[in-house]
Amino acid sequence: DQQVKQNSPSLSVQEGRISILNCDYTNSMFDYFLWYKKYPAEGPTFLISISSIKDKNEDGRFTVFLNKSAKHLSLHIVPSQPGDSAVYFCAASYNYGQNIVFGPGTRLSVLP
Amino acid sequence: DGGITQSPKYLFRKEGQNVTLSCEQNLNHDAMYWYRQDPGQGLRLIYYSQIVNDFQKGDIAEGYSVSREKKESFPLPVTSAQKNPTAFYLCASSIGTGGAYEQYFGPGTRLTVT
Numbered sequence: 001d002q003q004v005k006q007n008s009p010s011l012s013v014q015e016g017r018i019s020i021l022n023c024d025y026t027n028s029m030f031d032y033f034l035w036y037k038k039y040p041a042e043g044p045t046f047l048i049s050i051s052s053i054k055d056k057n058e059d060g061r062f063t064v065f066l067n068k069s070a071k072h073l074s075l076h077i078v079p080s081q082p083g084d085s086a087v088y089f090c091a092a093s094y095n096y097g098q099n100i101v102f103g104p105g106t107r108l109s110v111l112p
Numbered sequence: 113d114g115g116i117t118q119s120p121k122y123l124f125r126k127e128g129q130n131v132t133l134s135c136e137q138n139l140n141h142d143a144m145y146w147y148r149q150d151p152g153q154g155l156r157l158i159y160y161s162q163i164v165n166d167f168q169k170g171d172i173a174e175g176y177s178v179s180r181e182k183k184e185s186f187p188l189p190v191t192s193a194q195k196n197p198t199a200f201y202l203c204a205s206s207i208g209t210g211g212a213y214e215q216y217f218g219p220g221t222r223l224t225v226t
Binding site: 002004006009034036041042043044045046049089100101102103104105 | 116118121147152153154155156157202203204214215216217218219220
């Protein structure tokens, strides 16, 4: 049973618009969440993270929102650029836990 | 340049042949990880190592075995004991274990066993 779910396998957005990638989790013990981005033929790279004591974390065009009561987080990319086209993995961990649990990923395509 | 390397990028083997996937890092990280990715699934942890001569099973360790003799190296043998070895394998490293530590990934090795 997947503990981290990304129910949209793919998403297409027009350049300049907002991209919203969603992630749900089932384990209420998770208290640290991360987003990784992966281009074809490359390993994932860390994008942004959020601790459960916060509900929002912003880094440039990227913002992650966390709704603990709903066990839901989302990644907003504004404005979207063609270079953002990649697979985005949501991940969760216990803080100082032993490992990270990854979701299945969402493929984002930003159309020029 | 510091980083994590995996070789080769593509590997083809016949069923019954054993192979070892290479993973090397020069980031001076203590922790290293092996993940596999199958179509439609996220990265699933095979094994991780917090420090030299230590390793722990991940979620899908069955059929795999590892060792960690050097800080910079964490090879993954793939033998006939692994029932479905065809997959994309990713190695990662981090300063420490746990979500608070960013994992740095290698480019991956796509293994095809026929």
